[in-house]
Amino acid sequence: MNEVTVFIMGKGYRVPAGLTIMKAMEYAGYRLTRGCGCRGGYCGACATVYRLKGDYRLYADLACQTPVQDGMYIAQLPFTPAERPPYVLDELKPEGATLLALFPELARCVACNTCTKACPQKLEVMDAVQASLRGDIRQVAELTFDCVSCGLCTMRCPAEISHHHVWQLARRLNGAYLTPRAEHVQARVAEIAAGKFNGELDRLVRMTRDELVAAYKARQIEA
Amino acid sequence: MKRLAYFPGCAMKDQARADEAGTLHALALLGYEIAEIPRWNCCGTVYSLAQDDLMRHVGPVRNLVRVQGMGERRVLTLCAMCYGTLARSARFVQDPERLQRINAFMDTEDDFRGGIEVVHLLTLLRDEVGYEKLAARVKRSLDGLRIATYYGCVLLRPREFAVDDPDRPEVMERVVEALGGTPVAFPERTECCGAYLTVGRKDIVEERVERILRSARGGGADVVVTTCPLCQFNLAERRLPQAPSVPVLYLGQVLGWALGAEEPAIADLLAGRPGASEPVCSGGAR
Numbered sequence: 001m002n003e004v005t006v007f008i009m010g011k012g013y014r015v016p017a018g019l020t021i022m023k024a025m026e027y028a029g030y031r032l033t034r035g036c037g038c039r040g041g042y043c044g045a046c047a048t049v050y051r052l053k054g055d056y057r058l059y060a061d062l063a064c065q066t067p068v069q070d071g072m073y074i075a076q077l078p079f080t081p082a083e084r085p086p087y088v089l090d091e092l093k094p095e096g097a098t099l100l101a102l103f104p105e106l107a108r109c110v111a112c113n114t115c116t117k118a119c120p121q122k123l124e125v126m127d128a129v130q131a132s133l134r135g136d137i138r139q140v141a142e143l144t145f146d147c148v149s150c151g152l153c154t155m156r157c158p159a160e161i162s163h164h165h166v167w168q169l170a171r172r173l174n175g176a177y178l179t180p181r182a183e184h185v186q187a188r189v190a191e192i193a194a195g196k197f198n199g200e201l202d203r204l205v206r207m208t209r210d211e212l213v214a215a216y217k218a219r220q221i222e223a
Numbered sequence: 224m225k226r227l228a229y230f231p232g233c234a235m236k237d238q239a240r241a242d243e244a245g246t247l248h249a250l251a252l253l254g255y256e257i258a259e260i261p262r263w264n265c266c267g268t269v270y271s272l273a274q275d276d277l278m279r280h281v282g283p284v285r286n287l288v289r290v291q292g293m294g295e296r297r298v299l300t301l302c303a304m305c306y307g308t309l310a311r312s313a314r315f316v317q318d319p320e321r322l323q324r325i326n327a328f329m330d331t332e333d334d335f336r337g338g339i340e341v342v343h344l345l346t347l348l349r350d351e352v353g354y355e356k357l358a359a360r361v362k363r364s365l366d367g368l369r370i371a372t373y374y375g376c377v378l379l380r381p382r383e384f385a386v387d388d389p390d391r392p393e394v395m396e397r398v399v400e401a402l403g404g405t406p407v408a409f410p411e412r413t414e415c416c417g418a419y420l421t422v423g424r425k426d427i428v429e430e431r432v433e434r435i436l437r438s439a440r441g442g443g444a445d446v447v448v449t450t451c452p453l454c455q456f457n458l459a460e461r462r463l464p465q466a467p468s469v470p471v472l473y474l475g476q477v478l479g480w481a482l483g484a485e486e487p488a489i490a491d492l493l494a495g496r497p498g499a500s501e502p503v504c505s506g507g508a509r
Contacts, residue, residue, distance in 0.1 A: 109282075110279055112282075113329070130233075130264040130265055134237050
């Protein structure tokens with residue numbers, strides 16, 4: 001079997017090449033109760049940092065998405081402490097002053113770009129901090145759309161910004177105030193409230209099992 | 224058209240939008256193709272005086288790297304604060320050892336090679352456009368509007384980065400004259416507005432702002448103009464009830480209006496002057 005040597009929390013293990021960091025840890029005997037969620041790269045729970053032999057860089061990635069390499073030094077960061085002040089979205093305005101009032105540490109950014117280098121989603125994190133500083137909420141929301149809140153940028157930031165909480169607020173402000181209303185959805189909600197579909201629903205409820213199966217099989221399917 | 228790299232800075236995209244709009248309108252008429260630098264970040268706002276605090280220079284230098292990446296040798300700023308931090312950091316990293324350390328730190332960017340000149344709008348208007356050409360492009364004169372030109376600190380201090388003689392500056396007055404305005408004698412024009420004390424010691428800023436506005440009003444000013452967003456904020460927002468109610472605008476608003484941009488603030492000022500009965504538009508250069 002093609003194997004590589006990895007060091008998990010400082011202890012060496014021989015593991016099959018081609019495993020992800022997460023599977024390598026389980027292969028080595030770790031039972032993951034934290035730092036492990038969807039296993040699909042969406043939940044952001046398995047934030048991990050590692051170094052490679054002979055390379056000064058500290059890499060950051062998601063354990064479930066990253067294949068092991070020979071000579072990898074691995075540590076997991078299952079949780080990032082980060083302050084999120086309480087707010088009521090309905091009482092906020094979609095402007096830069098809102099972000100700065102709740103997260104004044106944004107103004108401590110020195111544009112070192114360490115956050116960007118730490119992002120497993122390859123987001124332009126520093127650009128989003130800068131867009132926050134100039135009050136461009138829409139730009140923040142767009143730049144951070146794929147943020148999985150893993151917390152790696154927050155852990156690395158010398159200005160101690162709680163990025164993912166800022167991004168979440170920016171996306172909420174963008175959705176609530178800056179994005180055009182979906183009028184067709186509101187129209188449909190009104191139709192439902194007015195009982196337009198009640199008859200159809202009642203008919204389904206009254207069907208026998210055989211009638212339901214037949215109706216299901218005869219349903220319209222999009223090509 | 225002459226291409227010119229442009230660093231807006233955060234304020235130009237937020238509270239100083241009117242400054243940017245007026246200035247960019249004017250610069251286009253003056254023959255400049257303004258190229259906003261890509262992915263710029265905050266200038267750093269406050270220039271770090273610590274000799275060993277290299278981290279504080281990463282922000283401004285990263286912007287200069289972006290200018291270099293555009294193939295440009297100089298960059299324009301409108302904001303007095305941005306001018307100060309960018310120009311001073313550009314000088315700071317002329318030291319090879321500092322430059323080498325900053326380049327080593329910014330290992331995902333192209334190495335900064337230095338040699339980028341940071342230009343403020345006022346020096347551009349004086350040294351490259353020239354007052355005469357500026358006057359020739361005026362579409363509607365400021366019609367003698369009495370303007371107090373407020374420099375504040377960072378345009379003139381420290382001396383080696385001053386856009387003009389730090390003790391007797393005249394560039395802003397000359398620009399105002401070229402636009403058809405009347406600069407007023409204004410002893411407090413180079414005094415500090417109190418700057419960041421506006422956060423923790425409003426009382427000091429309020430006292431200074433009152434003194435500055437009294438000085439401007441004493442000279443007969445209809446309006447105060449500045450190129451600094453922090454000065455503009457302090458002069459406009461940190462007023463005690465007894466302070467004179469003279470309006471405070473950005474130079475770009477005055478400049479843009481004179482060169483034909485829409486700027487309701489100036490139109491209102493000209494219309495609202497005591498004894499103003501003549502049409503606001505004087506129909507061309509003086």
